[in-house]
Amino acid sequence: MVMNTGFKSQCLPTYRVLTQDQINTLHCATLELLETVGVKIMHEEAVQMMADAGCRVKKDNIVQIPNYLVEEAIISAPSRITIYNRLGKAAMHLEGNKTYFGMGTDLVKTYDLKTGELRESQLRDVANAARIADYLEEIDFTGSYALPFDSPTNLAYIDSFKAQLENCVKPIFYTAAGMEDMAVIHDMAAAVMGGNEALREKPIHIHYAEPLTPLMHSSGAIDKLFFCADNGSPVNYTPGMMSGASAPVTLAGAVTVGNAEALSGVVMHQLRAKGAPIISGFGMSTLDMKAGTCIYGCPEYRLALSACSDLYHYYGIPMWGTAGVSDANCIDQQAGMEWAMSLLMAGLDGANLIHDIAYMGQGLVGSPAALVMNAEIISYVRRVIKGFDIDAEHIGMDVIKSVGPQGGFLTTDQTMKFFKDEHWQPHLSNRTAPDIWAKMGSKTWGQNATQKALDILNSHQAVPLDREVQESLDAMREKAFIDLDGKQFES
Known part of the structure; x- marks a missing residue:
């Protein structure tokens, strides 16, 4: 790490993995891969669009993308995206090295705050996570965090989005099973903001979709990518790779493949609607060759995301990242170590949209207390990257x-x-002398976080929705229950 003197004699920590020559090497390798190997596009309209733009279409819808199309898409993709909260106030400016932290969308297990039981996630866990995120100033955007198993078939994402609107004013990072529930979610967001044009002007949500590794784009993913482009709705279209399994075991090879997948998505998105807002990048877990598990808290993931940040700062495209993630299956010392390391590196990377905070168990397990703990770590990280004046x-x-x-x-x-x-001041971390700490009950950081989460849920309520808007959301949900329950979506 080096310290650079910048504006008004402020000393700021800076960190990067790649030199400019290494960025050029990876960029050129990505261009070569897209032009000579290409990507498989399982969407006839997208294939025709790519062919009309100058791509070569081979057998089985393999599309080879010439260098100039990639370069043009990088230029046309906006370098700055503003996301609003549901009160209409600008909440995030995704640009440069500005960092924003929030939750992911798909944890199947949740630790119950009151019983300590690890159980299937439920809709109340989504609502609880949203209320905690609304309260904690360190959390910039919300995601469902939990995947509710008590919602009716194919309404899980709709119910989750509605619960977040009701319990948090912050921007929403969301997923959808297919076009049908995605359209309902978009209509809900529009109802909150006063219509489609108002939502286009002040977007409050970011959709997450991803290609398939290696080098494939599914029909369902492209449908959602095009829907966002057509509606001017920000989309986070990034691959999730597993080095050693679905991606090369070498980090340089995996980065090249992931970058090719991401940039080919940018090309399709920008050909569909030039200048439409897109957040790009790639993530890379590893396959543990002993345990046979997908590893989320490993240092290789951090290095790949640092390389991603360096590349996308070079491209001038807002980028995605993950942090606050751990392979520990409960709140323990391993979780604390991996959360802290990943959050610090993400903050120093300058990744823009950093999600999945407070994840455990290879991206399967969550806890409201973990959200509180990650918020404190984020506060620590922000103090570090703030630097100091000289x-x-x-x-x-x-x-x-x-x-x-x-x-x-x-x-x-x-x-x-x-x-x-x-001087940074924590909310939960112990700073008392050992004897005083013992007299106060010898509580651990985890116990303090659990109590804080309970206190938030007992006392905090988000700014309520207008009655007419609430009634509109309720009606949309009931119509979706009739129209979509039991319907199979294409993802």
């Missing part, structure tokens, strides 16, 4: 001289003026 006032030579040898700084005006800004 101007005359902050050096305070006159103060140092006036105190002199063997003096004290506690009562100086400088201390009173700057201590809150210069």
